[in-house]
Amino acid sequence: MKTINSEHHLDLTQEDEKHYSTLNLGPTHPATHGIFQNVLMMNGETIVGAEQTIGYIHRAFEKIAERRPYYQITTLTDRLNYCSSPINNIGWHLAVEKLLGVETSKRVDYMRIIVMELARIADHLVCNSVIGVDSGALTGFVYVFQEREKIYEIYEELCGARLTTNLGRVGGFDRDFSPAAIQKIKALMKRLPKVLHEFENLLMRNRIFMDRTINVGGISAERALNYSFSGPNLRAAGVDYDVRVQEPYSSYNDFDFVVPVGQNGDTYDRFCVRETEMWESIKLINNALDNLPEGKFYTDVPAFNLPPKQDVYSKMEPLISHFKMVMGEIDVPKKEIYSAVEGGNGELGFYVVSDGGRTPYRLHFRRPGFIYYQAFPEMITGSSLSDAILTMSSMNVIAGELDA
Amino acid sequence: MNIDFILYKLLFAVIILMLSLVVAMYATLAERKVAGFFQDRLGPNRAGIFGLLQPVADGVKLFFKEEFMPAKADKVLYILGPCLTMLVALLSSAVIPWGDTLIIGGKEFALQMADVNIGVLYTFAVVSIGVYGVMIGGWASNNKYALMGSVRAASQMISYELAMSMSIVTIVMTSGSLSLNEIVSQQHGMNWNVFTQPIGFVVFLICAFAECNRSPFDLPECETELIGGYHTEYSSMKLGFYLFSEYINMFIASAMISTLYFGGYNFPFMNELGLSHNWISIIGTLVLMAKIFFFVFVFMWVRWTLPRFRYDQLMRFGWKGLMPWAFINMIVTGFFYMLIKRGF
Numbered sequence: 001m002k003t004i005n006s007e008h009h010l011d012l013t014q015e016d017e018k019h020y021s022t023l024n025l026g027p028t029h030p031a032t033h034g035i036f037q038n039v040l041m042m043n044g045e046t047i048v049g050a051e052q053t054i055g056y057i058h059r060a061f062e063k064i065a066e067r068r069p070y071y072q073i074t075t076l077t078d079r080l081n082y083c084s085s086p087i088n089n090i091g092w093h094l095a096v097e098k099l100l101g102v103e104t105s106k107r108v109d110y111m112r113i114i115v116m117e118l119a120r121i122a123d124h125l126v127c128n129s130v131i132g133v134d135s136g137a138l139t140g141f142v143y144v145f146q147e148r149e150k151i152y153e154i155y156e157e158l159c160g161a162r163l164t165t166n167l168g169r170v171g172g173f174d175r176d177f178s179p180a181a182i183q184k185i186k187a188l189m190k191r192l193p194k195v196l197h198e199f200e201n202l203l204m205r206n207r208i209f210m211d212r213t214i215n216v217g218g219i220s221a222e223r224a225l226n227y228s229f230s231g232p233n234l235r236a237a238g239v240d241y242d243v244r245v246q247e248p249y250s251s252y253n254d255f256d257f258v259v260p261v262g263q264n265g266d267t268y269d270r271f272c273v274r275e276t277e278m279w280e281s282i283k284l285i286n287n288a289l290d291n292l293p294e295g296k297f298y299t300d301v302p303a304f305n306l307p308p309k310q311d312v313y314s315k316m317e318p319l320i321s322h323f324k325m326v327m328g329e330i331d332v333p334k335k336e337i338y339s340a341v342e343g344g345n346g347e348l349g350f351y352v353v354s355d356g357g358r359t360p361y362r363l364h365f366r367r368p369g370f371i372y373y374q375a376f377p378e379m380i381t382g383s384s385l386s387d388a389i390l391t392m393s394s395m396n397v398i399a400g401e402l403d404a
Numbered sequence: 405m406n407i408d409f410i411l412y413k414l415l416f417a418v419i420i421l422m423l424s425l426v427v428a429m430y431a432t433l434a435e436r437k438v439a440g441f442f443q444d445r446l447g448p449n450r451a452g453i454f455g456l457l458q459p460v461a462d463g464v465k466l467f468f469k470e471e472f473m474p475a476k477a478d479k480v481l482y483i484l485g486p487c488l489t490m491l492v493a494l495l496s497s498a499v500i501p502w503g504d505t506l507i508i509g510g511k512e513f514a515l516q517m518a519d520v521n522i523g524v525l526y527t528f529a530v531v532s533i534g535v536y537g538v539m540i541g542g543w544a545s546n547n548k549y550a551l552m553g554s555v556r557a558a559s560q561m562i563s564y565e566l567a568m569s570m571s572i573v574t575i576v577m578t579s580g581s582l583s584l585n586e587i588v589s590q591q592h593g594m595n596w597n598v599f600t601q602p603i604g605f606v607v608f609l610i611c612a613f614a615e616c617n618r619s620p621f622d623l624p625e626c627e628t629e630l631i632g633g634y635h636t637e638y639s640s641m642k643l644g645f646y647l648f649s650e651y652i653n654m655f656i657a658s659a660m661i662s663t664l665y666f667g668g669y670n671f672p673f674m675n676e677l678g679l680s681h682n683w684i685s686i687i688g689t690l691v692l693m694a695k696i697f698f699f700v701f702v703f704m705w706v707r708w709t710l711p712r713f714r715y716d717q718l719m720r721f722g723w724k725g726l727m728p729w730a731f732i733n734m735i736v737t738g739f740f741y742m743l744i745k746r747g748f
Contacts, residue, residue: 021548023548023549029631030628030631031628031629045552045715045716132711133628134628135628135711135712136619136620136622136626136628136710136711136712137709137710137711138439138443138708139442139443139708139709142443142444142445143443143444146444202709203711206710206711208620208710208711208712208713209711211713211714211717212711212713212714212717384714384715384716385552385629386626386629386714386715387714389628389629
């Protein structure tokens with residue numbers, strides 16, 4: 001193992017290394033959800049140096065995207081933060097709409113908000129309950145996963161898929177919310193507060209849990225900003241930056257919601273910020289559902305509006321047009337745009353350079369998990385192994401985002 | 405010493421051994437059922453009715469798993485570790501009084517394997533050896549996670565044994581005996597020690613959790629940090645021994661709690677029932693079992709409710725939290741005991 005010499009780590013001499021031992025945390029460790037590795041330099045139970053490794057699930061998304069027509073990139077975004085793939089899908093569609101200069105209708109916007117907030121709840125549920133699991137309390141995890149399952153059933157109703165959803169189309173959706181979907185969302189919104197309360201009762205004021213998480217894996221607002229943190233992790237450090245408010249997209253500015261902000265940027269603050277955000281998401285969904293305008297579930301973007309499936313299967317012209325759209329026989333303007341959405345674990349950005357061809361000339365995903373992971377060694381140096389595990393799960397680093 | 409006595413003791417030893425094993429076996433099933441109950445799911449229900457054959461299936465599976473030994477492991481110690489743990493877990497049940505005496509054909513048969521006059525010390529001695537099994541296994545498997553697990557186990561056990569023995573000293577003080585049988589018979593009826601020494605009981609209960617490596621003190625084997633802790637490198641029945649001994653330890657710990665603080669085989673109104681001595685003994689044994697199972701349930705209940713401590717918090721809690729309370733309990737109880745004894 002080479003000496004760790006970057007600015008935040010301790011400089012270790014040869015003499016020091018004799019007293020310390022290296023420990024491979026990952027890639028197949030129960031607490032490295034997904035696959036990533038940390039090489040830790042340990043002094044007993046204390047971490048004196050850490051080095052993170054990526055590349056275990058490298059899938060070359062950005063390179064593949066350069067050869068793929070716009071519609072086919074949606075499926076790549078599924079695999080970024082797979083805990084909240086609808087946000088990624090819709091985020092990509094919003095980026096393409098920005099490229100094309102399309103204004104979507106209110107109904108489409110509100111439908112998107114409902115789906116995105118559902119995905120945010122699913123994402124936060126996973127993250128917060130996994131903090132519980134990693135601190136040894138498995139029960140809360142099982143409670144909330146039942147509700148996450150309900151959210152996945154709603155996805156199924158909306159698009160037929162569960163994890164990698166490929167949900168929505170450029171300009172809107174491929175189908176309207178079915179009555180069953182609306183009924184399922186309403187049922188969930190009734191049940192979820194109860195379950196969330198139960199979950200919070202288990203952990204939030206639990207003395208052991210608080211001792212385990214308060215002042216653990218903290219990061220100052222300044223350091224967080226320097227690292228370009230975003231999302232719940234930045235808000236936990238005390239910066240009220242939320243893409244939904246700063247750069248409203250999809251008519252988020254029609255709604256009134258609170259952006260929770262923490263103080264210390266530690267694991268407990270991140271946990272609480274996520275909890276509060278879930279409550280806000282429930283309010284947002286209820287509001288959007290109540291005020292859902294009548295109208296079409298898609299906006300007219302003729303070049304991107306896929307023909308109805310039954311026509312594709314039975315008529316020649318829709319089949320051809322469907323084929324041409326999916327294979328990218330579409331004109332897009334020559335442009336360079338950056339479009340961002342508030343993803344499940346932070347600002348998910350799409351930087352698209354289009355040279356007018358059938359595929360983007362260059363596409364960069366701004367993946368929040370990748371950015372958090374860079375700060376990981378700084379956050380855990382000096383703390384114990386147990387703290388490192390909790391810090392990692394509370395950052396919500398999704399392995400799918402690490403490599404592009 | 406006649407042949408009857410030897411035969412009886414042999415038979416009783418086999419029964420106690422079987423009892424420990426069967427209870428531990430079904431404790432694994434109970435744990436999963438209890439976990440299912442707490443987590444709003446069913447638990448194992450495929451093997452046999454209500455999953456009753458699940459422990460058998462688990463055992464068969466463990467036996468047929470590949471025996472894997474790390475290349476650089478110390479062979480002798482690697483095998484010795486789980487054996488020692490299992491042996492020690494089975495030994496400690498010898499001094500627990502499972503019931504009063506049975507009178508058959510004019511002869512008195514004690515429902516206790518060995519009524520040694522240092523029963524409390526014996527249990528402690530045996531349980532203390534248990535940590536060697538964990539340490540040897542963790543060290544011999546030549547794995548950093550296993551080593552960390554065994555180091556944690558060693559310091560945890562030593563720290564919590566102090567507070568535990570402190571609370572037991574109080575019991576020994578008031579009862580004036582180190583024999584478990586004597587301690588139990590002094591708690592006749594409802595004179596349970598838990599009423600006179602509630603602090604001691606709480607301290608003992610918490611320490612028992614720590615001694616059994618149960619959540620929230622399951623740091624030596626916490627899977628999210630140390631993968632498997634000291635048994636990371638173990639497979640097949642050697643792993644089975646480690647897991648199994650945990651459940652036996654839990655059973656023994658519950659038996660000790662019931663014996664020391666909840667009157668063992670004593671139950672309220674046992675004299676008023678007007679039953680024969682043998683019937684009282686049999687009911688007493690069943691009552692003891694009920695108490696033990698209740699505490700086993702408490703062990704599981706806590707495991708599926710609480711998160712676990714961090715290593716330094718565990719140490720701080722043991723030394724700064726439990727030790728002072730055990731001391732206070734000892735001094736206060738001793739003070740009042742002397743007052744009462746002097747006739748104030």
